[in-house]
Amino acid sequence: MIQQQTKRPLPPLVKTITVPLSVEHAFRRFTEEIATWWPLETHSVGEKNAETVTFECKTSGQIFETLKSGKTSLWGTVQEWEPPNRVVFSWHPGGEPDTATEVEITFSDRDGKTEVVMTHSGWETFGEKAEETRGRYDKGWDDVLGKYVG
Amino acid sequence: MGYDKALEALADPTRRALFERLGKTPSSVGELAAAFPISQPAVSQHLRVLREAELVRVKKEGTRRIYQVNDRGLSALRAYLDSFWQDVLTAFGESASKHSGGTPNDSTTD
Numbered sequence: 001m002i003q004q005q006t007k008r009p010l011p012p013l014v015k016t017i018t019v020p021l022s023v024e025h026a027f028r029r030f031t032e033e034i035a036t037w038w039p040l041e042t043h044s045v046g047e048k049n050a051e052t053v054t055f056e057c058k059t060s061g062q063i064f065e066t067l068k069s070g071k072t073s074l075w076g077t078v079q080e081w082e083p084p085n086r087v088v089f090s091w092h093p094g095g096e097p098d099t100a101t102e103v104e105i106t107f108s109d110r111d112g113k114t115e116v117v118m119t120h121s122g123w124e125t126f127g128e129k130a131e132e133t134r135g136r137y138d139k140g141w142d143d144v145l146g147k148y149v150g
Numbered sequence: 151m152g153y154d155k156a157l158e159a160l161a162d163p164t165r166r167a168l169f170e171r172l173g174k175t176p177s178s179v180g181e182l183a184a185a186f187p188i189s190q191p192a193v194s195q196h197l198r199v200l201r202e203a204e205l206v207r208v209k210k211e212g213t214r215r216i217y218q219v220n221d222r223g224l225s226a227l228r229a230y231l232d233s234f235w236q237d238v239l240t241a242f243g244e245s246a247s248k249h250s251g252g253t254p255n256d257s258t259t260d
Contacts, residue, residue, distance in 0.1 A: 013231050017239045019246035029246060037245035039237060095161040116242070118235055 012121035018113050026114040027084035027107045031055045040065070045073040045094050057081070063089055076100065091120070156227040159203035164188065165196045169219065172206055176218035 019026050029037070034055040044050035046067040053065050053075075061078040073093070077100075080088040085107050090100035101122035108115045160166050168182060179197065183190040197217055200206040204223035209216045 013228065013235060015232075015235045015239050017243045019243055020250040021246050026246065029249065030242060037241050039241045043234065043238060092161075095157070116239070118239060120231060120235060 012119050014120075015118045016115060018110060018115045020113050022112070023107045023109050023114045024084045026116060027087075030105060030107075030116070031083075031087060032057050034063075045075075057083070065093075076103070080104075091122075154227055154230040156203045156205055156223050156230075159199050159205055162196070162199075165200060168193070168196055169200055169205055172217055173219045176209070176216045178214050178216055182217070 021029065032055060035052045038044075038053050040050045040053060041048060044053070044065050046065060049068050051066045051068045054063070056062050056078065059078055059081040061081070063075045063077070065073045065075060067073065074097070075093040076089045076091040077097070078087065078089045079102070080086065086104070088102065088104045090097065091103045092100040101120060104119045104121075106117045108117075160169060164186070168186065171177065171182065171185065177185075179190055179193050182193045182197075186193065188196075197206060201208070204220050204226065206217050206223075207220040209218055
């Protein structure tokens with residue numbers, strides 16, 4: 001596997017929290033009702049100039065921030081939409097889509113409460129994402145070396 | 151989003167490729183310029199950004215300057231993301247608790 005060759009200095013980031021809501025309610029609150037709780041003033045592209053955040057609840061739906069000026073800033077795109085247990089989205093606030101990392105959120109019942117697990121991956125293994133690019137570059141490198149060796 | 155300096159630096163595909171190569175093979179500017187379809191000044195410029203983000207550092211080998219990955223930058227990036235998501239989940243948890251307290255039958259509301 002490619003993974004064995006790739007330097008993995010840092011593993012994906014995993015965070016867990018349990019909330020006193022049903023799975024359905026927790027899922028809805030995290031996604032559809034995201035604007036009611038997301039700490040926009042400190043965790044957004046516009047910060048104090050951020051007006052709201054929208055989570056489009058469907059596959060390929062966009063997650064974006066709307067600034068007070070009316071401009072929008074895309075944070076990511078829903079890749080897997082499996083209500084009420086799981087959602088996966090690309091994540092690149094302040095960056096371009098082709099630089100996206102990936103966030104997975106799962107919602108599981110724990111005696112009437114809901115355990116929410118967030119896994120942010122991709123940011124620690126840019127090497128895997130750059131594999132194609134590197135393949136091209138590696139070939140170029142071999143060509144160069146080949147001239148000396150040959 | 152106060153995206154950390156290191157993430158910003160790695161957001162550029164060329165810089166990311168340079169960084170990746172240095173992870174595998176510490177190299178001089180000249181070696182990088184030979185391996186990538188960009189000029190030596192362009193390589194130097196990218197390396198400067200990576201150095202400022204503490205993602206790479208320079209090691210002197212005689213008269214040569216060899217660039218290599220600096221794990222400190224990656225650790226800082228991780229610490230940044232860790233606190234970012236901790237804040238977000240804490241906000242979510244607080245909001246959920248309040249909401250739950252306000253509507254005891256929340257599991258049946260729709």
